[in-house]
Amino acid sequence: MNLTVSSYLKIFPWPDDPAYLLLYSTKNAAMALVPAADGLRLRQGKIPPDSAETLTELGMVVADPEAERAEVFDLLAEINRQDEGLNVSIILGLACNFACQYCYEGDLKAGQVMTAATAVQTVGFLQARYAARHRQKLTLDFYGGEPLLYVDLILAIARPLKAFVEGQGGEFRFSLVTNGSLLTRATVEQLLPAGLYAAKVTVDGPPEEHNRLRPFKNGRPSFDVIMDNILACHDLIRIGFGGNYTRDNFSRVAELLDIVAVRGLGLGHFGAVQFHPVIQSADIYANPEFTDGCRTADEPWLAEAALFVRAEAIRRGYPAPKLIPSPCMVDLDDALVVNHDGTLFKCVAMIGHPRYAVGDVRQGLGNVATICRR
Numbered sequence: 001m002n003l004t005v006s007s008y009l010k011i012f013p014w015p016d017d018p019a020y021l022l023l024y025s026t027k028n029a030a031m032a033l034v035p036a037a038d039g040l041r042l043r044q045g046k047i048p049p050d051s052a053e054t055l056t057e058l059g060m061v062v063a064d065p066e067a068e069r070a071e072v073f074d075l076l077a078e079i080n081r082q083d084e085g086l087n088v089s090i091i092l093g094l095a096c097n098f099a100c101q102y103c104y105e106g107d108l109k110a111g112q113v114m115t116a117a118t119a120v121q122t123v124g125f126l127q128a129r130y131a132a133r134h135r136q137k138l139t140l141d142f143y144g145g146e147p148l149l150y151v152d153l154i155l156a157i158a159r160p161l162k163a164f165v166e167g168q169g170g171e172f173r174f175s176l177v178t179n180g181s182l183l184t185r186a187t188v189e190q191l192l193p194a195g196l197y198a199a200k201v202t203v204d205g206p207p208e209e210h211n212r213l214r215p216f217k218n219g220r221p222s223f224d225v226i227m228d229n230i231l232a233c234h235d236l237i238r239i240g241f242g243g244n245y246t247r248d249n250f251s252r253v254a255e256l257l258d259i260v261a262v263r264g265l266g267l268g269h270f271g272a273v274q275f276h277p278v279i280q281s282a283d284i285y286a287n288p289e290f291t292d293g294c295r296t297a298d299e300p301w302l303a304e305a306a307l308f309v310r311a312e313a314i315r316r317g318y319p320a321p322k323l324i325p326s327p328c329m330v331d332l333d334d335a336l337v338v339n340h341d342g343t344l345f346k347c348v349a350m351i352g353h354p355r356y357a358v359g360d361v362r363q364g365l366g367n368v369a370t371i372c373r374r
Contacts, residue, residue, distance in 0.1 A: 002063065003056065004062055005060070006059060006065075008025055008026045008068070009061075019036055027059055028324075029322060030060065038051060076327055080332060080334075084135060085334065088138070088336050090143065090157065091145075092145070092150040093114055093144060093153075096145040097216055098215065099219075101213050102278045102293055114340040118361065122361045125338075125362075126161060127164050129336075130170070135170065135334065137173075138170065139175075140157070140158065142175070142176050146179055147178060148178055151190065154174075154194070159194050162194060175198040176196070179214065179226070180201035180202070180225075181225050181226055183233060188233045192236065197238060199238075200240040201226060201239055203241065203256060204249075205255065205256050206256050207223040209249055210243070211223050227260075230269075234265065238270075240270065240271050242274040250308060250309055253313075257312055257316055266317075272319050274321055275309040277306070278292065278293035329347060342360045343360050346368060
């Protein structure tokens with residue numbers, strides 16, 4: 001059988017030992033460490049005989065390059081074919097008790113909140129969508145503003161959907177994207193029977209840095225409140241822990257992780273630990289005075305920062321998500337965002353921009369493909 005080096009194989013130096021090279025498949029995220037001589041052969045398009053079988057299993061060498069190319073171009077379609085779930089982000093309202101400097105919602109936060117009638121219509125729309133698409137799972141992700149300002153709305157939506165989905169023999173659950181200030185044990189215990197399984201909490205560095213970027217609206221520091229809440233309820237739900245960094249403060253993530261450990265949150269307490277760069281949003285609603293974020297993905301400091309924060313988490317033993325190709329929810333047939341007024345979008349970053357709406361919970365979805373090309 002004739003084998004060819006995969007078009008999606010990348011070969012990198014191995015910093016710990018120059019006698020080896022690191023192989024990485026951008027197609028399936030497989031990795032392998034090989035002697036430098038074998039790596040150099042692969043760069044020349046030659047397959048090392050002794051490792052051909054293993055490299056084939058890893059997808060780093062292939063028998064049919066055209067079939068491999070076709071598989072990559074069919075990746076999104078295959079993901080949609082295999083997806084058994086309906087995944088929905090719900091913006092309950094835009095009120096928030098924080099005054100984050102870089103908030104992309106910015107001027108959008110004027111107290112807007114989902115009405116009881118829209119909540120009922122949202123439940124009806126999702127029940128119909130779930131049944132029509134023959135889904136096996138329904139997963140909600142509640143956003144805000146701060147979603148825990150709307151506990152009654154969460155329950156009004158989650159309870160009937162849980163009963164409906166489980167009545168169909170399916171699986172229902174929901175998570176929260178929260179600043180953590182209201183994530184008390186009592187609140188978590190109240191939401192658990194309705195399907196709460198996880199929360200993503202944002203902490204931007206050690207106390208002084210976090211409190212500068214993410215204070216309460218009245219200026220009070222928020223770091224200690226958040227950490228106390230995580231300690232109080234980490235045994236009840238899966239907590240995703242992370243934060244946002246700029247070119248000037250990414251190195252302080254290491255300090256944060258040390259503080260977290262001292263406070264008693266170690267291995268097994270988090271579902272995932274992951275940090276992201278602050279995006280310098282050009283959105284009309286964003287704070288124009290904040291200029292410390294990145295504007296493009298090719299800014300030189302981003303690679304150094306991303307590698308540093310990930311390495312610091314892994315070095316301390318915290319779980320870090322695997323580096324794999326990840327589709328945007330825009331490309332997923334059964335991923336949607338319901339805004340507080342019932343308008344439907346394909347991404348949370350599109351809320352507040354009517355031209356990107358793909359329908360509403362009263363009349364259903366429009367032509368998603370046409371609208372998303374705008």
